[in-house]
Amino acid sequence: MKVLVTGGAGFIGSHLCERLLSEGHTVYCLDNLCTGKAENLERIRDHSSFHFILADVCEEVNLEVDAVAHLASPASPVDYGRLSVETMLANSLGTYRTLELARKKGARYLLASTSEVYGDPQVVPQREDYNGNVNPVGPRACYDESKRFAEAMVATYRRLYGLPIVIVRIFNTYGPRMRLEDGRVIPNFLRQAMEGKPLTIYGDGTQTRSFCYIDDMVEGLYRALWEDKAVGEVLNLGNEEEISVLDLARTVMEELGLECELVFQPLPQDDPRRRKPDIRKARELLGWEPSTPLREGLRKTVPWFREQLGLGLKR
Numbered sequence: 001m002k003v004l005v006t007g008g009a010g011f012i013g014s015h016l017c018e019r020l021l022s023e024g025h026t027v028y029c030l031d032n033l034c035t036g037k038a039e040n041l042e043r044i045r046d047h048s049s050f051h052f053i054l055a056d057v058c059e060e061v062n063l064e065v066d067a068v069a070h071l072a073s074p075a076s077p078v079d080y081g082r083l084s085v086e087t088m089l090a091n092s093l094g095t096y097r098t099l100e101l102a103r104k105k106g107a108r109y110l111l112a113s114t115s116e117v118y119g120d121p122q123v124v125p126q127r128e129d130y131n132g133n134v135n136p137v138g139p140r141a142c143y144d145e146s147k148r149f150a151e152a153m154v155a156t157y158r159r160l161y162g163l164p165i166v167i168v169r170i171f172n173t174y175g176p177r178m179r180l181e182d183g184r185v186i187p188n189f190l191r192q193a194m195e196g197k198p199l200t201i202y203g204d205g206t207q208t209r210s211f212c213y214i215d216d217m218v219e220g221l222y223r224a225l226w227e228d229k230a231v232g233e234v235l236n237l238g239n240e241e242e243i244s245v246l247d248l249a250r251t252v253m254e255e256l257g258l259e260c261e262l263v264f265q266p267l268p269q270d271d272p273r274r275r276k277p278d279i280r281k282a283r284e285l286l287g288w289e290p291s292t293p294l295r296e297g298l299r300k301t302v303p304w305f306r307e308q309l310g311l312g313l314k315r
């Protein structure tokens, strides 16, 4: 199959491109490199079935494709804080452009949505039929609301044109190729610990997240893209192992064999208190569930950060 992956030079996108190539597909990777990196494509850039297109997803695209996976968008609070208008456009106009392409080519369409559509959830765990609790004018709204808009548009194309779509809500994901400067909690803690700096805990650290290792996420995305039972569905993808930010800090220190100071900083506005996916639907429709526990995933991620920091390969 010929697959367009928007945001294909990003953290999740580049792993998805690799997976698609390894299964024999042709990949068109479209990215404007605003948060993605060309280095992420080092292993695949010379592959004969890989094509990189340096472009903004808001521009019109015309390619012969059988499937579109729309992942292009800044995704870390630091990035979408800095690139808020770009984020809103990638998720609105970019979604429109890629949906139009899929409609014209009769292609499958996967929208990479986010657990952020649940906002600061009042229901735990979050199931796909929970409509969320989002502040439409807060600092996270550029991301949350534009992803919600993207979902609405994708669902509309399904209703109007019968497009074979799937919406996946990606929960916190981590692993090699996250940027040092990403700003999210796992890259921050790993970097801070390795540099001998205090770990920054926002708020009192009792807020929770559930962290999914990248290989598990890519498996879920790959299945969602091709599984007929997923067509027309909204699916949570994430790890159910919920942990507080304080416990995450302890786990990171234990895994690195380091004791670090903790510094407490203000909790960002609208920071969700608890996040944990209900993945029963993905289990049932995709036969998928994550298999990498947090500690194991951290062990697989540490060498990447050591290398990025020029620290050699020792654990």
Ligand code: UDP
Pocket: 076, 077, 172, 183, 184, 185, 186, 188, 189, 200, 201, 202, 203, 207, 208, 209, 245, 267, 268, 271, 272
């Ligand atoms: N966080 C933290 N210290 C950091 C970075 C993040 O305590 O250095 C907290 C943040 O406030 C949030 C959680 O960790 O409660 C996860 O944040 P992240 O930015 O990784 O992702 P989010 O799930 O908020 O998009």
